Amino acid sequence: MNVRPDLTKAPARLFNRELSWLAFNRRVLEEATNPAHPLLERLRFLSISGTNLDEFFMVRVAGLKGYQLQGIEDLSADGMTATQQLGDIAEEADSLVVAQQAEWIILRQALADEDLEVLNEEDLKPAELQWLADHFREQILPVLTPQAIDPSHPFPFIPNGGFSLVFDLRRGKTQEPVVELLMIPSTLPRFIRLPGTDLRFIAIENVIRGNFDQLFPGFEKIGAGAFRLIRDSDIEVQEEAEDLVRYFRSAIKRRRRGRVIRLEFAADTPPELEGMVREGLSADTALVAESAGFIGIADLGQLVDADRLDLKFPPYTPRFPERILEHDGDCFAAIRAKDFIVHHPYESFDVVVAFLRQAAEDPDVVAIKQTLYRAGKQSAIIDALVAAAEAGKSVTAVVELKARFDEEQNLLWASRLERAGVQVIYGFVEWKTHAKVSMVIRREGSVMRTYCHFGTGNYHPTTAKIYTDLSYFTASRRAARDAAKLFNLTTGYVPPKNLELLTLSPAGLRDKILVLIDAEIANAKAGMPSAVWAKMNSLVDQRVIEKLYQASEAGVSIELIVRGVCCLRPGVPGMSTNIRVKSIVGRFLEHSRIFVFANGARLPHRKAKVYISSADWMPRNFDRRVEYMMPVENPTVHAQVLDQVMIANLIDNEQSWVLNADGSYTRMKPGKRHFNLHRYFMTNPSLSGRGQSLAGKAVPKLRLTQRG
Numbered sequence: 001m002n003v004r005p006d007l008t009k010a011p012a013r014l015f016n017r018e019l020s021w022l023a024f025n026r027r028v029l030e031e032a033t034n035p036a037h038p039l040l041e042r043l044r045f046l047s048i049s050g051t052n053l054d055e056f057f058m059v060r061v062a063g064l065k066g067y068q069l070q071g072i073e074d075l076s077a078d079g080m081t082a083t084q085q086l087g088d089i090a091e092e093a094d095s096l097v098v099a100q101q102a103e104w105i106i107l108r109q110a111l112a113d114e115d116l117e118v119l120n121e122e123d124l125k126p127a128e129l130q131w132l133a134d135h136f137r138e139q140i141l142p143v144l145t146p147q148a149i150d151p152s153h154p155f156p157f158i159p160n161g162g163f164s165l166v167f168d169l170r171r172g173k174t175q176e177p178v179v180e181l182l183m184i185p186s187t188l189p190r191f192i193r194l195p196g197t198d199l200r201f202i203a204i205e206n207v208i209r210g211n212f213d214q215l216f217p218g219f220e221k222i223g224a225g226a227f228r229l230i231r232d233s234d235i236e237v238q239e240e241a242e243d244l245v246r247y248f249r250s251a252i253k254r255r256r257r258g259r260v261i262r263l264e265f266a267a268d269t270p271p272e273l274e275g276m277v278r279e280g281l282s283a284d285t286a287l288v289a290e291s292a293g294f295i296g297i298a299d300l301g302q303l304v305d306a307d308r309l310d311l312k313f314p315p316y317t318p319r320f321p322e323r324i325l326e327h328d329g330d331c332f333a334a335i336r337a338k339d340f341i342v343h344h345p346y347e348s349f350d351v352v353v354a355f356l357r358q359a360a361e362d363p364d365v366v367a368i369k370q371t372l373y374r375a376g377k378q379s380a381i382i383d384a385l386v387a388a389a390e391a392g393k394s395v396t397a398v399v400e401l402k403a404r405f406d407e408e409q410n411l412l413w414a415s416r417l418e419r420a421g422v423q424v425i426y427g428f429v430e431w432k433t434h435a436k437v438s439m440v441i442r443r444e445g446s447v448m449r450t451y452c453h454f455g456t457g458n459y460h461p462t463t464a465k466i467y468t469d470l471s472y473f474t475a476s477r478r479a480a481r482d483a484a485k486l487f488n489l490t491t492g493y494v495p496p497k498n499l500e501l502l503t504l505s506p507a508g509l510r511d512k513i514l515v516l517i518d519a520e521i522a523n524a525k526a527g528m529p530s531a532v533w534a535k536m537n538s539l540v541d542q543r544v545i546e547k548l549y550q551a552s553e554a555g556v557s558i559e560l561i562v563r564g565v566c567c568l569r570p571g572v573p574g575m576s577t578n579i580r581v582k583s584i585v586g587r588f589l590e591h592s593r594i595f596v597f598a599n600g601a602r603l604p605h606r607k608a609k610v611y612i613s614s615a616d617w618m619p620r621n622f623d624r625r626v627e628y629m630m631p632v633e634n635p636t637v638h639a640q641v642l643d644q645v646m647i648a649n650l651i652d653n654e655q656s657w658v659l660n661a662d663g664s665y666t667r668m669k670p671g672k673r674h675f676n677l678h679r680y681f682m683t684n685p686s687l688s689g690r691g692q693s694l695a696g697k698a699v700p701k702l703r704l705t706q707r708g
Helices: 017-031 039-069 082-113 126-143 204-210 244-255 271-280 297-305 331-337 350-361 380-390 407-419 477-492 509-525 542-553 619-623 635-651 677-683
Strands: 116-119 163-171 176-183 191-193 199-203 219-231 260-266 287-291 340-344 365-372 394-399 423-425 436-444 447-455 467-474 503-505 531-536 557-562 579-584 593-597 609-613 625-631 656-659 665-667
Touching: 017 039, 017 082, 017 665, 039 082, 039 219, 039 260, 039 297, 082 116, 082 287, 082 297, 126 204, 163 204, 163 271, 191 204, 191 297, 199 204, 219 271, 260 271, 331 350, 331 447, 331 467, 340 635, 350 365, 350 380, 350 436, 350 447, 350 467, 365 380, 365 477, 380 394, 380 407, 394 407, 394 477, 407 423, 436 477, 447 477, 467 635, 477 625, 503 509, 503 619, 509 531, 509 542, 509 593, 509 619, 509 625, 531 635, 542 557, 542 579, 557 635, 593 635, 609 635, 619 625, 635 677
Parallel strands: 116 199, 260 287, 365 394, 394 423, 531 557, 557 579
Antiparallel strands: 163 176, 163 219, 191 199, 219 260, 340 467, 365 436, 436 447, 447 467, 503 625, 531 593, 579 656, 593 609, 609 625, 656 665
């Protein structure tokens, strides 16, 4: 007889972090099955689920594998050893891959019905086969380098994400056995488009197999297979690293040669070839999976670029904040007049670029300070900082080298900035500088005025088009003094004291959150309205979760919007009765962090304490990162963040999933009243950035049906 565990007792009080992440990626994959999305957008979600899973293995699974190999079997917060977690991860990951392959079969046929075809060799006409043979000879064959595997040709190094073919051959008349390995260079496209007006594609591995005789003339093919590998790609910073730049240049090279974590073989790969590959890669400890379908689901994203607008979301052009346009494009004048928030991607990231460009060109600006966590490959932000330095202004850039998978790009940006005369600071060895802050110091008459930008997302022009984030502009003197202390912390290691508005980590942010929740507990016990509303990407921190449990049982109503990992178990009688958790997955990626505390009023209310932040509620954000949390005090901005952004997230019922007490997620059913928060913000101006020109345009007031 199975005895159900008491969910109020440790370790059942918490969900496993890694399995929670896999549940999130399952929700991403489910969007590929959503008939409400256009076909190529469904394919995009399928591709994203593949990319996500790759990165999960590169970092999270690699870390657990390292613990296992070192014999470290400390228990996770939910009571699992590394070995137990790896077993559960492998099972769920394999299930995800099966579901990905099943969805690819469905989408492939649906796309074919819309005249966008992904073909096999047997589907091609003789003329197309001849074109492919010519194309292979002229465009592909010169790039390929088959390598014999024998004692004089040791198994070659295959980079992370490398996709390879392997052949068991016999040489001509001698019938001498030969094993050949063929790495498919990443410089070659995964899909080749056939000539003609129709959109018809064939995967490059099928082109290579179909032209075997050109690649291996005189050889007989006995067997063949395909495989793809994922390597440990995390960079662990050693405390003794004296020169971060030199360390990271070396570490990036080492990462390319990291331990093999996962091997995915085509299901028809002969066992002897599979064994040879595992031995050659020294991958005895790798997680191995077999796929009967398309290997490298992430590569399907290349098909999304096909010229079929009718199979994609309707194009959307973000608004430029009318408030700045009313000041003839003068960002400083607009900010001086009133604080405002720009809501990306519904309002253009160009306003952030314009802010810094104006600072670079304005002769009265004397200094700019900027944090850079991720800036992208084509960054107008970098251009503006370079222009400012070349114009003789004092420019300081805090460049975070430890931004995962952006380390190499950030090193390149840092070099360019230094060449232009920017003072580049690399931050801390132990901590990441994750706060997103800009300061522009301008001489205005006899005074120096500071204009600040606080963002919940990165200074990244590409992600700003698909991530929902908030950009807060203010000329508040208190905010300026606090921002200066944040920069002094990152550049001079000067501990911030007597902060007036901001709360910073790693010293104080978690404690502030706990104090704010305690205040709601006290209000609940006093019979006053009490509530916590919070929106974030991940909720992992055990101390905060336990405080939320305590608040729940004191009668505090708690509404959490957690897009990704959530270790809190909601809806358990006696522990989390009053906690509801939802996740939103849709056209845009929900990325902003917003925290709301009722403060003795029934939400939504102007008395509520509202904060924006760069930090999720995770130990790394509280203990190992420089982060900020800032109160929203301006009445219009307060109304925008609380009454507009948070309410829209809470009442969305078209893209929302509810977390159940058993860890499963259930997609919400809209019922009679449909509401899609992304559609709402695409069609309605924000409250603080719309200016007087839109004052007469009514913004639909959103209402939340309160629980209880």
